[in-house]
Amino acid sequence: MTATAPLLAIEDLTVEFATRRGTVRAIEQVSLSITRGETLGVVGESGSGKSVSAYSVLQILDRAGRIAQGSIQFSGMRLDQASERTLLDIRGREISMIFQNPRAALNPIKPVGRQIEDVLLQHTLAARSNVRNEAIKALKAVRIADPEQRYHAYPFELSGGMCQRVVIAIALACRPQLLIADEPTTGLDVTTQKAVMELVVELTHERRMASILITHDLGLAAAYCDRIVVMEQGKIVESAQVSTLFQAPQHPYTQRLLRATPRLDSRIRDLLPEPRPAPVFPPHGPPLLEVRDLVREFPARGQTSAVRAVDSISFTVHQGESLGLVGESGCGKSTTSAMLMRLLDTSSGQILFKGEDIAAVPAARFARHPLRGKLQMVFQDPTDSLNPRWTAERSIADPLLRLSNLSRRQRRLRVQELAERVGLPLNLLGRFPHQLSGGQKSRVGIARAIALDPDLVVLDEPTAALDVSVQAVVLNLLADLRADLGMSYLFITHDLNVVRLICDRVMVMQAGVILEHGSTEQVLSRPEQAYTRTLLAAIPHPPPVQV
Amino acid sequence: MPLPLPQRLRAIGYRLLQAVPVIFGIIVITFLLTRALPGDPAVYFAGPAADERSIAEIRAQLGLDRPLPVQFWHYLGDLARGDLGTSISTGQPVIHELMTRLPASLELTLAALLFAVLVAVPLGILAATRPDTWVDHLCRFIVTAGVSLPTFFTGLLLVYIFYFLLGWAPPPMGRLDILYLSPERVTGFYLIDAVIAGEYAVWRSAAAHLVLPALTLGLFTLAPIARMTRAAMLQILASDFIRTARAAGLTRRKILIAYAFRNALLPVITTLGMVFSFALGANVLVEKVFAWPGIGSYAVEALVVSDYAAVQGFVLAMALLFVMLNLVIDLTYTLIDPRVRLGD
Numbered sequence: 005m006t007a008t009a010p011l012l013a014i015e016d017l018t019v020e021f022a023t024r025r026g027t028v029r030a031i032e033q034v035s036l037s038i039t040r041g042e043t044l045g046v047v048g049e050s051g052s053g054k055s056v057s058a059y060s061v062l063q064i065l066d067r068a069g070r071i072a073q074g075s076i077q078f079s080g081m082r083l084d085q086a087s088e089r090t091l092l093d094i095r096g097r098e099i100s101m102i103f104q105n106p107r108a109a110l111n112p113i114k115p116v117g118r119q120i121e122d123v124l125l126q127h128t129l130a131a132r133s134n135v136r137n138e139a140i141k142a143l144k145a146v147r148i149a150d151p152e153q154r155y156h157a158y159p160f161e162l163s164g165g166m167c168q169r170v171v172i173a174i175a176l177a178c179r180p181q182l183l184i185a186d187e188p189t190t191g192l193d194v195t196t197q198k199a200v201m202e203l204v205v206e207l208t209h210e211r212r213m214a215s216i217l218i219t220h221d222l223g224l225a226a227a228y229c230d231r232i233v234v235m236e237q238g239k240i241v242e243s244a245q246v247s248t249l250f251q252a253p254q255h256p257y258t259q260r261l262l263r264a265t266p267r268l269d270s271r272i273r274d275l276l277p278e279p280r281p282a283p284v285f286p287p288h289g290p291p292l293l294e295v296r297d298l299v300r301e302f303p304a305r306g307q308t309s310a311v312r313a314v315d316s317i318s319f320t321v322h323q324g325e326s327l328g329l330v331g332e333s334g335c336g337k338s339t340t341s342a343m344l345m346r347l348l349d350t351s352s353g354q355i356l357f358k359g360e361d362i363a364a365v366p367a368a369r370f371a372r373h374p375l376r377g378k379l380q381m382v383f384q385d386p387t388d389s390l391n392p393r394w395t396a397e398r399s400i401a402d403p404l405l406r407l408s409n410l411s412r413r414q415r416r417l418r419v420q421e422l423a424e425r426v427g428l429p430l431n432l433l434g435r436f437p438h439q440l441s442g443g444q445k446s447r448v449g450i451a452r453a454i455a456l457d458p459d460l461v462v463l464d465e466p467t468a469a470l471d472v473s474v475q476a477v478v479l480n481l482l483a484d485l486r487a488d489l490g491m492s493y494l495f496i497t498h499d500l501n502v503v504r505l506i507c508d509r510v511m512v513m514q515a516g517v518i519l520e521h522g523s524t525e526q527v528l529s530r531p532e533q534a535y536t537r538t539l540l541a542a543i544p545h546p547p548p549v550q551v
Numbered sequence: 552m553p554l555p556l557p558q559r560l561r562a563i564g565y566r567l568l569q570a571v572p573v574i575f576g577i578i579v580i581t582f583l584l585t586r587a588l589p590g591d592p593a594v595y596f597a598g599p600a601a602d603e604r605s606i607a608e609i610r611a612q613l614g615l616d617r618p619l620p621v622q623f624w625h626y627l628g629d630l631a632r633g634d635l636g637t638s639i640s641t642g643q644p645v646i647h648e649l650m651t652r653l654p655a656s657l658e659l660t661l662a663a664l665l666f667a668v669l670v671a672v673p674l675g676i677l678a679a680t681r682p683d684t685w686v687d688h689l690c691r692f693i694v695t696a697g698v699s700l701p702t703f704f705t706g707l708l709l710v711y712i713f714y715f716l717l718g719w720a721p722p723p724m725g726r727l728d729i730l731y732l733s734p735e736r737v738t739g740f741y742l743i744d745a746v747i748a749g750e751y752a753v754w755r756s757a758a759a760h761l762v763l764p765a766l767t768l769g770l771f772t773l774a775p776i777a778r779m780t781r782a783a784m785l786q787i788l789a790s791d792f793i794r795t796a797r798a799a800g801l802t803r804r805k806i807l808i809a810y811a812f813r814n815a816l817l818p819v820i821t822t823l824g825m826v827f828s829f830a831l832g833a834n835v836l837v838e839k840v841f842a843w844p845g846i847g848s849y850a851v852e853a854l855v856v857s858d859y860a861a862v863q864g865f866v867l868a869m870a871l872l873f874v875m876l877n878l879v880i881d882l883t884y885t886l887i888d889p890r891v892r893l894g895d
Contacts, residue, residue, distance in 0.1 A: 062797075062798055092801075096798065096800035101795075103798075105791060111814070122796075122809075126800055126802070171795065
């Protein structure tokens with residue numbers, strides 16, 4: 005029957021990349037198909053080949069990449085054999101793509117409306133005379149308020165969510181039959197993620213399009229896809245309907261992935277492939293950090309009054325406690341952490357650390373303060389937060405060099421002890437960041453932070469850039485370290501599922517104010533504020549499974 | 552979105568105001584540096600047969616016997632009246648010499664840059680679209696050759712080939728054939744003044760005289776422009792929005808020109824500004840080879856004989872030129888990139 009003939013059929017596709025160290029197979033023998041009106045999820049961790057598969061459909065691989073084998077059929081046409089001229093007509097008109105990091109996906113120096121026009125004109129779906137109206141219509145279709153004004157906006161003047169809407173408008177302007185979404189919501193806030201995904205689903209349904217959602221997030225795939233394909237190291241390891249996949253995952257990798265994805269009822273040890281006894285935390289001690297009426301103002305352009313990025317917040321972290329700080333981008337959580345770390349001066353308020361008001365010490369002079377070593381930070385991006393020209397050993401030793409009087413030999417021993425502590429193999433200590441994996445780099449960052457036996461560690465989205473299976477291991481490591489060393493954590497994140505696993509108490513921040521504050525259990529199960537409920541509702545949850 | 556016009560003018564005014572302390576600093580430093588130079592202008596001016604008394608007389612005449620602060624104060628007063636002093640070696644007012652010689656140098660430098668941009672930018676784009684192919688290697692060879700050969704050598708080589716062997720070029724003697732009078736002075740640029748005066752033959756002669764020196768200087772400046780174009784294009788072509796444009800089915804041409812090159816323009820323009828400044832300094836040799844009556848040879852001659860007024864005038868003129876140049880570059884930025892704003 006023609007009704008069930010697939011719109012896109014990939015068979016035995018192998019893509020190779022020519023690299024300095026010879027040919028590397030990015031994907032091997034990948035076969036998948038999708039019918040009209042269907043949404044297919046392609047799930048896998050970094051390096052699994054999911055993006056390469058998508059790029060080969062449109063033949064927009066890097067120069068070094070090449071289809072070595074297999075076929076790609078789209079409505080009866082062999083795309084892998086098509087000429088560049090044919091492909092130009094297919095791209096954007098029959099098959100479109102949207103990407104992660106929407107702001108970078110748009111031309112920074114061209115008004116967004118004009119970028120939509122370029123596509124419309126290219127595919128002759130509008131003439132010069134009416135193209136502007138058509139572009140404004142396309143902006144309207146993706147629910148951009150005030151499209152006539154936004155037509156003239158540049159990407160840097162729009163929020164991340166708005167930029168993604170523009171990217172969607174470009175992709176759907178020519179009414180293609182297939183939409184490929186490559187991690188479309190990575191880096192966006194949960195509420196924005198929900199809005200963007202719902203928009204995509206609605207528009208694709210309305211136009212009876214097929215779509216492929218490429219993601220690392222099983223929860224997201226479960227919420228929006230009909231069928232899921234799991235990829236590992238360039239191969240498809242499992243392909244099933246969503247319900248089947250979650251009820252009875254067949255392949256060990258799928259099982260591992262499902263386990264590592266935090267869900268509503270999971271505890272921290274559930275994420276690991278092998279069961280381990282739950283960490284035992286020492287009882288909480290006296291208050292370690294007391295923040296009182298902390299304010300930070302920034303002068304605002306074109307306004308007489310300053311903007312309050314942090315507006316009179318107060319909270320306490322006890323010895324041995326883990327406190328979560330949750331909020332969406334722009335809520336003031338990074339400003340708060342920068343003030344706590346004394347990287348940024350406060351406008352007013354007190355920061356009592358071990359009873360001393362460190363807010364009184366100017367940020368520029370805090371590096372020499374005796375309490376500096378007791379306050380450490382783990383940063384969001386494990387790559388960017390390491391000096392690319394330092395070995396792992398040098399990076400871990402950095403705080404020891406600056407703030408301790410250890411001899412060279414003692415330093416060496418201490419670094420080795422720290423590496424063992426965070427599970428970094430000793431033979432990796434001589435490597436540079438680019439020679440380490442994401443998980444290994446984040447271990448280096450953690451080892452560096454605990455080198456001076458700090459009392460408080462501020463963790464700023466420490467797992468946001470990691471794959472789920474690596475995130476599972478790092479979260480467990482953090483829990484173990486806290487149990488063994490009795491440190492306190494201030495855990496800053498936008499991911500409420502992670503908060504559930506690792507925090508005793510949690511604060512929800514919005515527009516510089518702490519809206520809600522309480523035990524993790526209470527805030528996440530019985531939220532009092534509407535905003536917290538919105539946040540919780542926006543998280544896609546994978547269906548419960550028995551693994 | 553671009554600033555409204557009055558705000559933009561205010562931003563420009565503010566930028567010019569910021570240049571005032573810089574220029575004052577330059578006045579002080581050149582004044583002190585020229586005084587620190589070895590050599591005594593009074594001795595030079597008095598001639599080889601002079602005795603102690605006549606040198607002292609001349610020194611008093613030139614005002615060089617007074618203490619430095621007093622000399623500086625007088626110098627400032629002269630500057631305020633637009634008087635840059637008189638050159639002791641030529642006997643002409645410095646301002647007059649600068650006004651005739653600076654346009655000659657600018658005309659040469661701008662023509663050289665125009666040639667360099669027309670050659671180097673397409674070369675850079677070509678190299679970036681085909682990295683590590685023979686095209687790329689050829690481009691690298693051409694620009695490396697251009698920058699490695701000293702300008703006096705390239706200049707002499709071109710003169711030898713095109714004047715001596717082929718006879719296509721006029722003799723390398725200044726800006727015009729001796730048959731012609733220079734066109735009536737409006738801008739000081741002969742090519743422009745000749746058009747204004749409607750003298751076609753003069754224009755031809757001026758253009759013919761300009762070609763070889765401009766080529767010589769242009770070849771020397773190819774390398775930085777081509778290298779920067781290539782690097783900027785490579786970086787932009789690897790960015791996310793180029794991938795979006797490709798996925799949307801835009802043609803290669805559209806992507807290269809409208810998307811990639813316009814974004815790559817910013818670093819290229821910055822490089823152009825730097826190249827312009829070093830070319831203006833580097834054309835002394837070119838001016839010597841082609842007997843070009845430019846500002847570079849004037850300054851070098853003045854420096855050799857400790858001609859204070861001429862050296863100071865030259866440095867001041869260059870400083871003002873660079874302040875203007877930087878302003879023009881910043882203004883160009885704001886036209887290309889909406890994210891850049893003047894006065895922020």
